[in-house]
Amino acid sequence: MINWARSIGFVGIILLIGSCGINSNWMLRTHKDYDFSDIDSLNESKNDYKIDINDILQLRFFTNDGIKVLDISSNATGNQSALFNPNNSLNYVIQNDSMVELPVVGQVNLVGMTIRQAELYLEDQFRGYYIDPFVQLSVTNRRVVVFPGNGGEAKVIYLQNNNTTLLEAIALAGGITERGRASKIKLIRKNAQGQREVYKIDLSTIEGLAYTDIIVQANDYIYVDPVPELGREVLKEVTPIVSLISSAAVIIATISALTP
Known part of the structure; x- marks a missing residue:
């Protein structure tokens, strides 16, 4: 009986070690001495968004400096919503080589431009084919x-x-979830070279107001570090194993009692 108990205990330990998943959903961990990027440089993010690779552009085009826009918006028939009808616009994808192919003008490079800069650039390109082009982009x-603090749980x-x-x-x-640490928020962003930099932000105190107005950019990752839950995680892992060992012990005890 003692040998059986020892065997069961040994098997239980092996199962516990092999199935250990304590805080296994915790992502993007940084060691204690990790060199975070200078958060003051994020002030540059207040600039207008710049078009990047894989962006989907919605293009609306009018001639005569957009007089058609005014005609639609002042239409007495109540058709004001036509200006915002998706059927009146076309979508184009910025390819990996930074080029996008548009009607008439063909391949153009808009990467690195703000929306306004791209609109003015396209108006200039279309000017050779149309009278006073007006572009909305x-x-x-x-x-x-955003990872709000539950480890692997995220929202787009x-x-x-x-x-x-x-x-x-x-x-x-x-x-931020109950498990999230407001004092340890990572903002992960691509720099001008296309490499991701990690900024550490503390929103747990009123001093964090200095960072709440940082303008997020497309393709940013916002990761809130979760609080380690060792007790609950260990209990979750151990409970089924303890139940298995208890059931095995009861079976063995019953067999032993019935054995002459």
Whole structure:
């Protein structure tokens, strides 16, 4: 009986070690001496958004300096919504080589331009084919990924406004979860060279107001470090193993009692 008990205990330990998944959903960990990027440089993010590779551009085009826009908006028949009808616009994707192919003008490079700069550039390109072209441009797939503090749980937030702040993005994701650490928020962003940099932000105190108005950019990752839950995680891992060992012990005890 003692040998059986020892065997069961040994098997239980092996199962516990092999199935250990304590805080296994915790992502993007940084060691104690990790060199975070200078958060003061994020002030540059208040600049207008710049078009990047894989952006989906929505293009609306009018001639005669956009007189058609005014005609639609002042239409007495009540057809004001026609200006915003998706059927009146076309979508184009910025390819990996930074080029996008547009009607008439062909391949153009818009990467690195702000929306306004791109509009003026395209108006100049179309001017050789149309009278006083008027271009409206928008990026339809600008988004950030927010991990609100539950380890691997995340939400994709589409940026409807050009000036969405860090605090707004977190609020759109439902806020920081109970397990999230407001003092340890990582903002992960691509730099001009295409490499991702990591900024550490503390929103746990009123001094954090200095960072709440940081303008998020498309393809940012906002990761809230979760609080380690060793007790609950260990209990979750151990409970089924203890139950298995207890059941095995009862079976063995029953067999032993029935054995002459």
